[in-house]
Amino acid sequence: MSKRYAFLLDMDKCIGCRGCAMACKNFNQLQPDMVWRQVYPLDESIYPHRDRAFLSLSCNHCDNPACLAACPTCSYEKRPDGIVVHHQETCIGCSNCIRSCPYGAPRFNKAEKHAEKCSLCHERLDAGLQPACVQACLTGALQLIDLNAPLPGGLVQYPAGYPNMPRLNPSTRFILPRAPRLARR
Amino acid sequence: MKKSEHASGRRDFLKGLLTAGAAGALGGIPGSLLAPRRAGAAPFDPSEYQVFRNACPRNCYDTCSIKTYVRDGVVQFVEGAPESTFTKGSLCVKGYTYPRRIYSPDRIKYPMLQEGRGSGNWKRISWDEAMGRIADKILDIKKRDGNLLGLALSKYSGNFGITNNCVEGMMSSLGYTSRFVGTPCWPAGIDAQNYDLGDMWCNDPEDMARARYIIVWGANPAWCSMHSMKYLYAARERGAKIVVIDPILTQTAAKADEFWQIRAGTDGALALGMARHLLDRGLVDQDFVSRCAVGFEDFAAYLRANVTVEWAAERCGIPAEAIRAVTEEFAAARPATVWIGYGMQRHTNGGSMVRAIDAFVAMTGNIGVEGGGVRYGHLRTWGFNFHAMLQQPPEGSVGFTGATGPKGEFDFADGAKPAAYSDRPLNMNKTAQEILDAKDPEIRMLWISCKNPFAQDFDRNKLEKAFKKLEMVVSVEQFFTETVRHSDIVLPVTTLFEEWTVNVSYWHYWLSLNEQAVKPMHEAKSNLEIAALLSRAMNAREPGSCTFPQEVDGKEWMIKEFNKGIYEQFGLSSWEDLRRGPAKARMASSASWHDRKFATPSGKYEFSSELCARNGFKALPEYVEGRKATAPFRLMTPHVQFGLHSQFVNLDWMEAFYPEPFVYIHPRAAAARKIEDGAMTRVSNAVGEVVVRACITDTVPEDCLVMYEAWFRKLDFNVQNLVDDCAADMGAMKTGAPGVALHDQFVDIAPVGGGR
Amino acid sequence: MNYEFPLVFFTVLTQLAVGIALAAAWKERRADGIRPGDNPNRLWQGAFAAAAAGLLASLFHLADPLRAFTALSNVGHSWLSREGLVFGVFAVLLLARCLVQARWLSLLAALAGVVGLVMQGLTYAPVSMPAINNSLPFFLFALAALILGSSFGQEKENSLVSLQRLSLIALLLLLLAVPCVWTSGNALMRATAAAWKASVPFWGGVALLALGLALSFLRRNATVQGLVLLCGILLTRMTFFGDTLHTAGQIGKPF
Structure with missing residues (x-):
C-alpha cells in the first residue's frame, strides 16, 4: 500500500515558538508577508491559560481536499502519497480555494498574484529529507507520519479549536495538551 | 527584495518547464489548451549549494551551530547543524530569519552622517570621510585632555563572536579610554555562585535528560533556551517530575507537571523554607555537608532560628504543604537538579536569592552529580587567546589611575596589565548617570558597537539627557535603531554571514566556527575592518597614535584566537576540523564540580563565605527583603521568544508572527482599572511612560504587569521608559559592577481614550 | 472589510440577466403573449448586456x-468551473436569441440561466462557511433573479407585479429569518449572525428592498423602483460576501 503522509502535532510538547512557521518561510523563500504555516493560540475556553497551547497548522493534505474540488483551473494535484500540491504556474488567482479551505491553508500572494500553500516540502521528501517545519521543531512536537502505517494510540483528528470536517478527512493528527497543577496566590 | 530577485533555482526550473509546457500545450491535443501542462518539481538537491558553517552569536543560552546554504553568492536558506546534539538540526524562530536580515531592505548600507542628532537628516558619506571625522575628533580630545578618557566605549552582547572583541582591542590600541563595565544580564548570580562554589560552572545541559527531578526556577527555556526543552521532555519521559517556579505562568510553566506562581523577589525565602524542611525531615546529605562543605552548622543554626516553612509560605505565596511535598520529592529523587534563571537575580536581593537556592541544592548533595547540579551558566569553554581584544596602547599613553576591577564577565585579560595606567571603568548599568557624572575629563565621545543603549540601558529619559552632553556619538549598526537616531555617524557593520569568527556558549559545551559565507552587502564592514580603517586614519594624521594593525584579514584573526588549550579541550587537530561541524568539549564528567573540589578559598562548598562577608554582604545565604513597592503594580520586562533584546523583532519576517507589543494584565486588575482586552493603556511611573495595548491574561499575577522588551521598527515602544537603574546586590566582584534590579520596577496603569 | 465587489456585481448582474431571460421567455410562452408595443428583443438585449x-x-x-x-478546466469537479461554463453558454444563447428570434432558443437560454443559478448556489456555499454551506445561497440568488427579472423584465405595464411582491416578501423574510436561525447554530453561525446584524450594507439593503416593496404599491416610476431594488440586492450581497465568517478565521477558538 502507498504511503499517506500527514503531520502529527503533539500539542503537549508544542511551545508555540513559531520556529516551524519561520523555517518554512526560510526554506521556501516566501514573500515577507506570506506564511504557509501558522501557529494559532487556543482560546481560554479550550486551554485554561491564554497563549499557552497552540495549533500549528499548514495544509492538512486532506483525503478529499476542498481546494482541489474548488479550483477551476486544476491547479491542485493529489499525489499518490497523499500530498496535495498546488501548482502556482497555472493558478489564475481566483481565490476560490482560499474561500473553500476551512483551514486557511491556501493564501493569496499579493506580490506574485496567485494562491499558494504548503507543499509538505515534497521536494525534500523526494530527496529523503524531512519537511522544513518538521526538521525545525526543536521539541519534537511536529512530526511527519504515514497514516497507512500503524499509528500510536491517543491521536485525535479533530481537537477543539480545529474545524471538524469529516467530508474532507484532513490528515493531520494531534495529541492534546495537558495543563500543569497550579500553586498560586 | 534582493532575495527574491535571486529567486531559488527551483523556481527558475519551474519557470523553464512552464514555458516548455505552454509551448507543448499549444501544439498538442486540444484538451491541453484549457489545462496548461504543469511543471513537476525536481527533488531538492543539496549538492547544488555551497554549504558554510556559521554560528548564532547572539546573547542566548543556545548559541546555535548553523549550516548556511549559498548559491550564486546568495544565502538561500539556513538550518541547524545536525552534528551538534544540542542544536540538533533546528534553529529557533529567530535563527530562521537570518536570510532576511542579510537582505533586509532596512539595512544600513553605507556610512552616514546625521546633521543634527535626531533630525533624521542623514547623508551618505564615504568610509574615508567617516573615519577622518572620527580620527580628527579623537585627536582633538587627546589634545584637549592630554588623554583619551573622554572617549568611552559602550559594547556588550549584540555579537559574542570572539573576534568582535577587536572593538575593545581597537580602543586599547588608541590609548586608555573609558569603558562601560559590568553586565545588565546575570552578574548578581555570577558572584553568588562564586561565593558558594568558587566559580560559575554548570553541568552539561544535555545531562538534564538524566535528572529524576527538575526545578526550573525563574527561567523560561521554552522561549529563551528552546533547545533545552528537549532535555526536559526526555527527563520527563523517563519519569522525572518538572516543577517550574516563576511569577509568570510562562510557556515553560505550561509544560511543567507543577507550577508555583511565586511572589516576585521572594525566591530566597522559598529556598530557605525548603532548606529548613530538609533539616526538619532529616533529608540533608550529611556526607556532602560535612565532607565537601564548610559553614553548614552555622547555616543550619540560622535556619532553625529564623526560618519555618510557614514563614516562607507566607512570604512567597506558595502553600506550605506544597513546599513540603516538593522538598521531600526533590530530596528523594537522585539526581535532582535546579536551573536558576537570570530573571530571578535581577532584583535588589538577587544574589542572596541565588545563594539560598545553591544552599538548598547543596544540602541535598546534588552538586557534582551527573544529571544534578544547580545550573546557572559557565565560561569554561572560553579559553581563547583574545588576541583581538588584547591590543597595546601607544607609547606614552596616559590613562586612569583609580581603582579598577574586571571589565565584565568576559574580561579574561586580568593580571596581564601594565600597572601605571588603566582604562576608566564606568558602570554599564548606570550608563546615563555615569555620562552625566563623569568629570576630569568628561565623556566627550561615545563609540557604540554590539549594543543598543537606547533599547537596553535603563532610564531612557535620563539617557536622552546624558547623550546631549556628548560631543560625538558613533554607532556601528545594521539597522536604524533608536540609538542610531541619537548618533552623529553610523557605520554599517556586517552580519554573521559576512565575517569570520568563532563562537561558544555560556550554557552548552559546543564550539562552532563562523565562516564568511557571502561577500558583505552594500558597504558593510566587520568590526575588525573598521578598527583597521580607524588605525589607518589615525596614523595618517598622527603616526603612532594607534597601534591597531592597518591591514587585517578576518580569517587570520579568527585563527589567531585558537590555542593548544582549545584544541585539546575540543579534541581538534586544527580549527579546520570545525568545517566538518561543531565540536563538543571533552569532559571528565557531564557534571560540574564532579570531583567536588570547589574553587572557593576553602576548596569546599561554602554555606558560609568570608569573601562574601568581606564584600559587604552576609556570610550566610540569609533572607534579604526585596525592594519596596513605589506604585500599585510590579513591572516585569523579560524576553519574548521572537526577539533577543532589541534584535529580530524589527524584521518584516518576524512581524508576520509578532506585529505588536502588549502589556499583560490580570483579569481582576484590568476590571478594577476598567481596561478592556485590546484597549490602549498608559503605563507610567517616575521614570516615564509607555502607551501600549492591553492583553488580559491570568498568566500574570494580579499585582504585576508584564511587557516583553523589544524594538519594533514602526512603533515607539520601549520598556526602558519605565525601568530605573536601581542596582542589584551582587555582581561587582566578577563583572566590575553590580547587576540591575530590572524586575524590581513599579508602575501604574490607566486606560487611554476611554479604554478602547 | 473585503466585500469582494467583483463577485457582488458578477452574481447580481448574472441574476439580473437570468431574471430578464425568464421574464422574456415567460412572455413568449404563447404566441399571443407579446402585446402590441412590446419589443421582446429589447429584453433579450438587456439580458445579454447584464450577463x-x-x-x-x-x-x-x-x-x-x-x-x-482556463477556469473552465475543472468542469469535472469544480462548481466554479461549471458556473463559468454554464454562464458562458447562457451568454452565448442570449446573444444568439438577440440575433435569431426562435422560441426554442429563448427556452434554452432561460433554462441555461436557471441551471447557472443552481451552479452559482453551489459555488458560493463553501464548506468553510458553515452559515451558508447549505441551500441558502441558491434561494438568495433565485429570489434576486425573480425580483430583478420582474422589475426589469417588463415593458409598459407591470404584468409581473404580483411575482415581484411575492418574491420580495420572500427575500425580506429570508434575510431577516436567517440570522435568527443561525443564533441557534454553532459558534461560527452565531458569529456570522452577529456580523450580518452589525453590517451597515445589510440593513441598508433590507431598507431599500422594503422601500421597493412600498413603491410597488404606489405604482409610480417602475425604473426608479427597479433601481431601488437593484441597489438593495447589491447591498445585501456585499454582506453575503463580506460578513460571512470563514472557519479559518476562527482556528483556536471554539466552533
Missing part, C-alpha cells in the same frame, strides 16, 4: 484575467 457585464465583472476577481478561459 456580459456580469462576466466582465467576474474577471476583476481574477489576478490573471487574461487566462480566465
Whole structure:
C-alpha cells in the first residue's frame, strides 16, 4: 500500500515558538508577508491559560481536499502519497480555494498574484529529507507520519479549536495538551 | 527584495518547464489548451549549494551551530547543524530569519552622517570621510585632555563572536579610554555562585535528560533556551517530575507537571523554607555537608532560628504543604537538579536569592552529580587567546589611575596589565548617570558597537539627557535603531554571514566556527575592518597614535584566537576540523564540580563565605527583603521568544508572527482599572511612560504587569521608559559592577481614550 | 472589510440577466403573449448586456484575467468551473436569441440561466462557511433573479407585479429569518449572525428592498423602483460576501 503522509502535532510538547512557521518561510523563500504555516493560540475556553497551547497548522493534505474540488483551473494535484500540491504556474488567482479551505491553508500572494500553500516540502521528501517545519521543531512536537502505517494510540483528528470536517478527512493528527497543577496566590 | 530577485533555482526550473509546457500545450491535443501542462518539481538537491558553517552569536543560552546554504553568492536558506546534539538540526524562530536580515531592505548600507542628532537628516558619506571625522575628533580630545578618557566605549552582547572583541582591542590600541563595565544580564548570580562554589560552572545541559527531578526556577527555556526543552521532555519521559517556579505562568510553566506562581523577589525565602524542611525531615546529605562543605552548622543554626516553612509560605505565596511535598520529592529523587534563571537575580536581593537556592541544592548533595547540579551558566569553554581584544596602547599613553576591577564577565585579560595606567571603568548599568557624572575629563565621545543603549540601558529619559552632553556619538549598526537616531555617524557593520569568527556558549559545551559565507552587502564592514580603517586614519594624521594593525584579514584573526588549550579541550587537530561541524568539549564528567573540589578559598562548598562577608554582604545565604513597592503594580520586562533584546523583532519576517507589543494584565486588575482586552493603556511611573495595548491574561499575577522588551521598527515602544537603574546586590566582584534590579520596577496603569 | 465587489456585481448582474431571460421567455410562452408595443428583443438585449457585464465583472476577481478561459478546466469537479461554463453558454444563447428570434432558443437560454443559478448556489456555499454551506445561497440568488427579472423584465405595464411582491416578501423574510436561525447554530453561525446584524450594507439593503416593496404599491416610476431594488440586492450581497465568517478565521477558538 502507498504511503499517506500527514503531520502529527503533539500539542503537549508544542511551545508555540513559531520556529516551524519561520523555517518554512526560510526554506521556501516566501514573500515577507506570506506564511504557509501558522501557529494559532487556543482560546481560554479550550486551554485554561491564554497563549499557552497552540495549533500549528499548514495544509492538512486532506483525503478529499476542498481546494482541489474548488479550483477551476486544476491547479491542485493529489499525489499518490497523499500530498496535495498546488501548482502556482497555472493558478489564475481566483481565490476560490482560499474561500473553500476551512483551514486557511491556501493564501493569496499579493506580490506574485496567485494562491499558494504548503507543499509538505515534497521536494525534500523526494530527496529523503524531512519537511522544513518538521526538521525545525526543536521539541519534537511536529512530526511527519504515514497514516497507512500503524499509528500510536491517543491521536485525535479533530481537537477543539480545529474545524471538524469529516467530508474532507484532513490528515493531520494531534495529541492534546495537558495543563500543569497550579500553586498560586 | 534582493532575495527574491535571486529567486531559488527551483523556481527558475519551474519557470523553464512552464514555458516548455505552454509551448507543448499549444501544439498538442486540444484538451491541453484549457489545462496548461504543469511543471513537476525536481527533488531538492543539496549538492547544488555551497554549504558554510556559521554560528548564532547572539546573547542566548543556545548559541546555535548553523549550516548556511549559498548559491550564486546568495544565502538561500539556513538550518541547524545536525552534528551538534544540542542544536540538533533546528534553529529557533529567530535563527530562521537570518536570510532576511542579510537582505533586509532596512539595512544600513553605507556610512552616514546625521546633521543634527535626531533630525533624521542623514547623508551618505564615504568610509574615508567617516573615519577622518572620527580620527580628527579623537585627536582633538587627546589634545584637549592630554588623554583619551573622554572617549568611552559602550559594547556588550549584540555579537559574542570572539573576534568582535577587536572593538575593545581597537580602543586599547588608541590609548586608555573609558569603558562601560559590568553586565545588565546575570552578574548578581555570577558572584553568588562564586561565593558558594568558587566559580560559575554548570553541568552539561544535555545531562538534564538524566535528572529524576527538575526545578526550573525563574527561567523560561521554552522561549529563551528552546533547545533545552528537549532535555526536559526526555527527563520527563523517563519519569522525572518538572516543577517550574516563576511569577509568570510562562510557556515553560505550561509544560511543567507543577507550577508555583511565586511572589516576585521572594525566591530566597522559598529556598530557605525548603532548606529548613530538609533539616526538619532529616533529608540533608550529611556526607556532602560535612565532607565537601564548610559553614553548614552555622547555616543550619540560622535556619532553625529564623526560618519555618510557614514563614516562607507566607512570604512567597506558595502553600506550605506544597513546599513540603516538593522538598521531600526533590530530596528523594537522585539526581535532582535546579536551573536558576537570570530573571530571578535581577532584583535588589538577587544574589542572596541565588545563594539560598545553591544552599538548598547543596544540602541535598546534588552538586557534582551527573544529571544534578544547580545550573546557572559557565565560561569554561572560553579559553581563547583574545588576541583581538588584547591590543597595546601607544607609547606614552596616559590613562586612569583609580581603582579598577574586571571589565565584565568576559574580561579574561586580568593580571596581564601594565600597572601605571588603566582604562576608566564606568558602570554599564548606570550608563546615563555615569555620562552625566563623569568629570576630569568628561565623556566627550561615545563609540557604540554590539549594543543598543537606547533599547537596553535603563532610564531612557535620563539617557536622552546624558547623550546631549556628548560631543560625538558613533554607532556601528545594521539597522536604524533608536540609538542610531541619537548618533552623529553610523557605520554599517556586517552580519554573521559576512565575517569570520568563532563562537561558544555560556550554557552548552559546543564550539562552532563562523565562516564568511557571502561577500558583505552594500558597504558593510566587520568590526575588525573598521578598527583597521580607524588605525589607518589615525596614523595618517598622527603616526603612532594607534597601534591597531592597518591591514587585517578576518580569517587570520579568527585563527589567531585558537590555542593548544582549545584544541585539546575540543579534541581538534586544527580549527579546520570545525568545517566538518561543531565540536563538543571533552569532559571528565557531564557534571560540574564532579570531583567536588570547589574553587572557593576553602576548596569546599561554602554555606558560609568570608569573601562574601568581606564584600559587604552576609556570610550566610540569609533572607534579604526585596525592594519596596513605589506604585500599585510590579513591572516585569523579560524576553519574548521572537526577539533577543532589541534584535529580530524589527524584521518584516518576524512581524508576520509578532506585529505588536502588549502589556499583560490580570483579569481582576484590568476590571478594577476598567481596561478592556485590546484597549490602549498608559503605563507610567517616575521614570516615564509607555502607551501600549492591553492583553488580559491570568498568566500574570494580579499585582504585576508584564511587557516583553523589544524594538519594533514602526512603533515607539520601549520598556526602558519605565525601568530605573536601581542596582542589584551582587555582581561587582566578577563583572566590575553590580547587576540591575530590572524586575524590581513599579508602575501604574490607566486606560487611554476611554479604554478602547 | 473585503466585500469582494467583483463577485457582488458578477452574481447580481448574472441574476439580473437570468431574471430578464425568464421574464422574456415567460412572455413568449404563447404566441399571443407579446402585446402590441412590446419589443421582446429589447429584453433579450438587456439580458445579454447584464450577463456580459456580469462576466466582465467576474474577471476583476481574477489576478490573471487574461487566462480566465482556463477556469473552465475543472468542469469535472469544480462548481466554479461549471458556473463559468454554464454562464458562458447562457451568454452565448442570449446573444444568439438577440440575433435569431426562435422560441426554442429563448427556452434554452432561460433554462441555461436557471441551471447557472443552481451552479452559482453551489459555488458560493463553501464548506468553510458553515452559515451558508447549505441551500441558502441558491434561494438568495433565485429570489434576486425573480425580483430583478420582474422589475426589469417588463415593458409598459407591470404584468409581473404580483411575482415581484411575492418574491420580495420572500427575500425580506429570508434575510431577516436567517440570522435568527443561525443564533441557534454553532459558534461560527452565531458569529456570522452577529456580523450580518452589525453590517451597515445589510440593513441598508433590507431598507431599500422594503422601500421597493412600498413603491410597488404606489405604482409610480417602475425604473426608479427597479433601481431601488437593484441597489438593495447589491447591498445585501456585499454582506453575503463580506460578513460571512470563514472557519479559518476562527482556528483556536471554539466552533
